[in-house]
Structures are given as C-alpha cells and as structure tokens.
Amino acid sequence: MDIFIAGFGTVGQGVAEVMKERAAWFERRFDECVRIVGALDSSSFEFSSNGLDPEILIRRKKMTGKVGTIELKDESCHILRQFDYDVLVEVTPMNISTGEPGYSNILTAMESGKDVITSNKGPLALKFSELIRIAKRNGVQLRFEATVGGATPVINLSRELLMGERISSIRGILNGTCNFILHRMREEGLPFAQALKEAQEIGIAERDPTYDIEGVDSACKAAILANAIFDLNKTYKDVKRVGISGITEDAIALAAEEKKVIRLIAEISSKRLEVSPRLVPVGHPLSIGGTLNIIQLSTDLAGEITVVGRGAGKFETASAILSDLVALLKDKSTR
Numbered sequence: 001m002d003i004f005i006a007g008f009g010t011v012g013q014g015v016a017e018v019m020k021e022r023a024a025w026f027e028r029r030f031d032e033c034v035r036i037v038g039a040l041d042s043s044s045f046e047f048s049s050n051g052l053d054p055e056i057l058i059r060r061k062k063m064t065g066k067v068g069t070i071e072l073k074d075e076s077c078h079i080l081r082q083f084d085y086d087v088l089v090e091v092t093p094m095n096i097s098t099g100e101p102g103y104s105n106i107l108t109a110m111e112s113g114k115d116v117i118t119s120n121k122g123p124l125a126l127k128f129s130e131l132i133r134i135a136k137r138n139g140v141q142l143r144f145e146a147t148v149g150g151a152t153p154v155i156n157l158s159r160e161l162l163m164g165e166r167i168s169s170i171r172g173i174l175n176g177t178c179n180f181i182l183h184r185m186r187e188e189g190l191p192f193a194q195a196l197k198e199a200q201e202i203g204i205a206e207r208d209p210t211y212d213i214e215g216v217d218s219a220c221k222a223a224i225l226a227n228a229i230f231d232l233n234k235t236y237k238d239v240k241r242v243g244i245s246g247i248t249e250d251a252i253a254l255a256a257e258e259k260k261v262i263r264l265i266a267e268i269s270s271k272r273l274e275v276s277p278r279l280v281p282v283g284h285p286l287s288i289g290g291t292l293n294i295i296q297l298s299t300d301l302a303g304e305i306t307v308v309g310r311g312a313g314k315f316e317t318a319s320a321i322l323s324d325l326v327a328l329l330k331d332k333s334t335r
C-alpha cells in the first residue's frame with residue numbers, strides 16, 4: 001500500500017515515524033508492504049515509486065525545513081494529481097473559511113481513485129456531505145478519525161464496533177485548551193485572561209486563541225460527529241455556539257458553592273447540536289480537569305460508553321490515523 005503524506009508538520013512527521021516503526025508488523029499482519037512514496041509541505045515535495053525512507057524525510061525536514069528536494073511551485077493538489085499512490089494522508093493546516101488546501105487535496109485524490117485519511121477538520125466541517133458523496137461516486141474511502149481528537153477513537157467505535165446500537169446522543173469536552181483554562185480558573189481562582197495567558201505560555205493555546213475559546217474548534221468537531229454518527233448534513237455554522245471568553249471568576253466561584261464546575265460541553269443528537277458552557281456536578285465524568293478530552297455516547301443496549309484521552313499531540317493523532325490505515329488494510333485483505 002503506497003502512501004502520500006500531504007503536510008509534513010507535527011502530525012505528518014508523527015505518521016512517518018509510526019509507519020517506519022510498524023513496517024514489519026504491517027508485513028506480518030496483513031502481508032502488505034506499507035510504505036511512503038510521496039510527501040509534501042508548503043514549499044517542497046519528494047516522490048519515489050520505490051518508496052521513501054521516513055527517517056530521511058524527517059531528518060531533511062528538521063535540517064532544512066523542507067521535506068523534499070523538489071521545489072513546490074504549484075498548489076499541492078496539482079502534485080497529488082501527477083503521481084500514483086493508494087492512500088492520501090491529508091494533514092495540512094485547517095482553514096475554516098475555505099477548507100483549503102485540504103479540500104482540494106482530498107478532492108483531487110478521491111477523483112483519481114485514491115482512499116483518503118485526514119486529520120484536517122476544515123474540509124469536513126464545511127463540506128462533509130459533498131465529500132462523502134464524491135467518495136462514494138469514486139468507490140473510495142474517506143476516513144477521518146483524527147479530526148475529532150487524537151486519542152479518543154469515537155468515530156470508528158460508533159460506526160464500526162457499535163454499528164448495531166442506536167446511539168441517541170453524544171456529549172463531551174472536545175477542546176483541551178478550554179478545559180485547561182476552566183480548570184485553572186477554578187483551581188487557582190485565576191481570571192480568564194490570566195488562565196489563557198498561562199495556556200499560551202505552556203504552548204497549549206495559539207497566539208490567536210479565538211478558534212478554541214469561542215468554541216469554533218469544538219463546533220467543527222460537533223458538526224463532524226453529527227454528520228458521521230447521526231447522518232445529518234451540517235456544517236460548523238449550524239452548531240449553536242457559545243464560547244468561554246465571557247466566563248468570570250464570580251461564575252466559577254458560584255458554581256463551586258454548589259459543588260459544580262463549568263465545562264465547555266458539546267451536545268450532539270438528531271435534535272440538538274450545541275456547544276456551550278454548562279454546570280457539571282463535581283465527580284461527574286464530564287467534570288474532568290486538565291487538557292483531556294472526553295466523549296460519552298448514550299446507546300440503547302450498552303447504555304453509556306465513555307471515551308477519555310488526549311485530544312492532540314504528534315503520536316496521539318498518528319494513532320487515530322493508524323486506526324484508519326488499519327481499517328483500509330483489513331478491508332483490502334477481506335475483499
């Protein structure tokens with residue numbers, strides 16, 4: 001199975017490392033040589049139909065800032081059209097206005113008959129139904145476990161292992177940065193601005209934290225879950241959304257008096273699609289602190305199922321991509 005990695009930052013390099021480390025296992029378990037044949041970043045690319053050494057790609061990226069030896073003169077989707085491979089791993093940055101370059105990369109690959117695995121929320125939070133339609137039309141798979149948290153494998157869990165269950169609703173904390181801020185406000189009595197500054201200083205919040213604190217990131221994930229699990233046709237703009245920037249120390253203190261915490265909760269069902277700060281009793285699973293993500297599925301037979309894990313990180317996200325890759329390999333081996 002030949003892989004092309006578009007985007008060679010944190011996640012792309014994590015995937016390359018994992019593929020190198022798991023190469024012998026792929027061979028043993030699936031009788032399949034899984035290799036990287038192509039990789040690109042914002043300024044360069046590399047391709048070899050004989051396979052590329054992940055270690056060399058990573059070393060070159062670290063030393064020169066470029067993954068490839070060939071200059072990227074055109075948009076990445078044109079490169080993806082030129083070469084032959086089986087699976088595109090699309091891990092370029094999210095753009096919530098246009099979905100680009102991810103949208104064109106995914107489209108190009110699928111229209112050339114390639115399966116796609118992505119961690120990029122932008123294209124799916126904007127054009128989910130269209131992309132799924134195009135995947136079906138071309139007889140390819142579009143897999144996206146990594147778009148809703150790295151180590152919270154809830155999409156494949158719901159759609160594959162829990163396929164026969166009726167899932168009535170999903171609730172969860174889908175953004176670790178907001179959770180960290182709310183947790184620090186409560187633990188240390190910090191004002192919002194100071195807790196945010198702390199999150200920025202330790203590198204878990206962006207310099208422009210709007211996506212996180214205004215709930216846009218959580219809304220994107222909620223829309224993807226609504227579409228993937230409840231078969232709806234939503235974009236992140238359809239999610240009723242309130243962020244956490246208006247949460248005061250007083251509100252946190254009042255909640256504490258009632259033995260409650262405030263958490264940014266996403267609620268997803270066929271009737272409800274919302275991200276907003278909620279009061280959660282101390283001790284309830286959704287009162288979890290720190291940067292962890294948590295997702296609870298309400299099912300008719302199994303009852304409540306709770307998944308907790310780190311939402312972001314190089315290997316956590318590579319783990320979600322690996323689960324999609326394994327699903328493609330299993331599918332191929334049973335065909």
Ligand SMILES: NC(=O)c1ccc[n+]([C@@H]2O[C@H](COP(=O)([O-])OP(=O)(O)OC[C@H]3O[C@@H](n4cnc5c(N)ncnc54)[C@H](OP(=O)(O)O)[C@@H]3O)[C@@H](O)[C@H]2O)c1
Nearest residue numbers: 007008009010011041042076091092093094119120312313
């Ligand atoms: N990091 C996480 O923990 C995590 C978790 C879940 C989902 N995600 C999602 O996964 C994706 C990748 O995240 P990341 O953390 O790996 O981002 P990143 O470190 O910023 O890497 C992005 C990569 O894409 C390349 N790129 C940027 N613009 C491009 C363009 N126009 N054409 C081709 N390549 C381009 C960059 O090139 P240069 O290297 O040349 O700048 C870089 O190699 C994002 O959509 C993110 O939201 C990330």
